[in-house]
Amino acid sequence: MTEPKHFRWRVDGKVGVITLNRPEKKNPLTFESYGELRDHFRSLAGSSSVKAVVVTGAGGNFCSGGDVHEIIGPLTKMTPPQLLDFTRMTGDLVKAMRHCPQPVIAAVEGVCAGAGAIVAMASDLRYGAPGAKTAFLFVRVGLAGCDMGACAILPRIIGQGRAAELLYTGRSMTADEGLAWGFFNRLSDRVLETALETAKELADGPTAAHAITKKMLHEEWNVGVDQAIDMEAVAQAALMENKDFRRAYEAFAAKKKPVFEGD
Numbered sequence: 630m631t632e633p634k635h636f637r638w639r640v641d642g643k644v645g646v647i648t649l650n651r652p653e654k655k656n657p658l659t660f661e662s663y664g665e666l667r668d669h670f671r672s673l674a675g676s677s678s679v680k681a682v683v684v685t686g687a688g689g690n691f692c693s694g695g696d697v698h699e700i701i702g703p704l705t706k707m708t709p710p711q712l713l714d715f716t717r718m719t720g721d722l723v724k725a726m727r728h729c730p731q732p733v734i735a736a737v738e739g740v741c742a743g744a745g746a747i748v749a750m751a752s753d754l755r756y757g758a759p760g761a762k763t764a765f766l767f768v769r770v771g772l773a774g775c776d777m778g779a780c781a782i783l784p785r786i787i788g789q790g791r792a793a794e795l796l797y798t799g800r801s802m803t804a805d806e807g808l809a810w811g812f813f814n815r816l817s818d819r820v821l822e823t824a825l826e827t828a829k830e831l832a833d834g835p836t837a838a839h840a841i842t843k844k845m846l847h848e849e850w851n852v853g854v855d856q857a858i859d860m861e862a863v864a865q866a867a868l869m870e871n872k873d874f875r876r877a878y879e880a881f882a883a884k885k886k887p888v889f890e891g892d
Contacts, residue, residue: 633669635662637687643680643832644825645673645731652688655740657696660703663719663744670725670733680832680839680891682729683824684752685736686745694743694766701770716776719744723777726751727847730840732831736824737761737813742801747777750786750812753843754827757804757813758820766799785850787812835873836891 632638637648647669649656658666673679686692695701704712726733726748735749738758746765749755757763765783767776774780774796784792787810795802807813817823831839841864849857868874873889880887 633665635659635665638669640679641825642829643678644828645676645679645682646825647682647684649684649686649692649745652686652690654696655690655693656686656688656745657693657699658744659696659699660715663722666748667718667722667725670722670729673729673731676731680731680836681828682731682733683736683821683828684733684748685821685824686739690739691735691737691741691761692743692745692748693740694745720777723747723751723782730843731836732828732839732843734824734828736821737763738820742766744777747779750779750782751777753846754814754824755807755812756820756824756827757807757816759804759816759818761804761807761813761820762801763807763812764799764801765795768797768799781850786810833889835871835877835889837871837873838868841868 637646637650639646639648647666649658649662651657673682704715707715732754733752734754734756735752736756737749738761741749741761741763743764743766746763749763765774765776765779767774767779779796780792783796786792787795791810794800802810802812804813804816808816815823845857845861845864849860852860872892873887876889877887
């Protein structure tokens with residue numbers, strides 16, 4: 630995995646940490662960082678050493694969205710095919726996050742807006758600082774709330790009515806609202822440390838099973854309950870052939886804590 634140019638990447642044991650790193654502007658995204666993040670999440674599918682991922686921002690903010698001068702300005706001068714290339718590319722970032730096998734945890738503090746809110750939304754778990762402000766503010770620049778999958782994913786997290794309000798108005802959701810509505814799994818004064826603790830716990834777990842849980846959570850959005858039950862039967866039966874399943878049984882029989890190896 631190559632060293633990224635537009636964000637920081639480090640690996641702590643089995644946990645990879647992405648840090649959006651333009652703190653002087655509250656970590657906005659550019660054309661280049663969008664593409665590099667997409668490619669990075671795609672490459673994680675082939676990683677045997679990284680078992681969980683944390684996404685955070687430098688300098689007390691998560692991400693302020695697309696850079697006004699480096700993205701929004703140029704977009705006003707593009708041709709229709711160029712605009713569609715851009716929106717498909719940004720959507721591909723969300724697809725890459727949803728399809729990488731590792732659980733992705735967003736550690737959100739400060740400003741979390743626009744595309745930054747989408748990155749948090751597309752993560753599997755979200756931890757927020759008490760002062761976090763999350764805004765899907767596309768309407769503020771004359772665009773619809775249907776950006777990068779927001780109209781599909783956000784209602785599933787916080788409910789249709791709440792999602793509609795945020796997407797129509799562009800207002801900031803407070804951290805307390807985010808917790809009460811289910812956007813945030815937890816609030817913490819040490820949000821990055823909390824996210825890393827959870828990521829390490831997941832990375833030490835049955836990671837092949839976690840990957841299937843993530844896959845099924847995504848794929849079962851579009852099927853009926855009977856089909857979902859059948860899909861889960863096939864997936865679970867396959868995992869019962871894994872060594873981690875046997876390790877868990879043998880540890881239980883020996884009254885020990887299982888040590889999972891992800892196979």
